[in-house]
Amino acid sequence: MSIEINLLAWREARRERRNRRFLAILGLIMLLAVAGAWGVATLYQQRLDSQQRRNDYIQTQAHRLDQDISTLSDFRKTRERMLTQIDLIRQLQFSRPQTVRVFNQLAGTLQDGIYYTRLEREGDRLRLNGKARANRQVSAQMRALEASPVFGVPTLAEVQADEDGWRAFSLSVAERLVDKRPASRGAGKQEASP
16 A cells, blocks of 8 residues: 655645745845835935035125125225325325425515516426526526525526526426325424424
8 A cells, every 4th residue: 555645735835925025035135125225216316306405505605705705805995095095194294284385485585686586386396487687697596405405406407598587497406305195193283383
């Protein structure tokens, strides 16, 4: 008597269970892979959004800095313009008493027999036209101008005799300036009092 055992159904059931378990594990792995990929994509997207916010903040701050730099540049230009104006005002304040000194010295050094017909000023140089009775009076006038503390050495341009017996002369002389800008307010006030 022989007993026949049919193992085929058992093997078939075991193979079926293995296939289902394999498919379940494969599905679970695929599900985990999709979930992992989604998690990684979400993480990268969050990082990308965070970096974009940082970039936007940096661009906003850079724009503000550009505006501040532009404003600072405008302030510097305004400051330079104001310093130039202050310097000009100081020079004008200094030159005002200098003009009075020049006229006082012109009148004080005027020799007998001489009078001026024209006076021009170009910067720190004076051009004087006048008339004298004799050439020696023109020479005396030039020596008097040179001896003055306000004038430098005069330069004679020409002397011409006219029909009335007068000598028409033209000369130029430089002004001697101590300083164009006073060092302090006290010095400017002392300088202003002749």
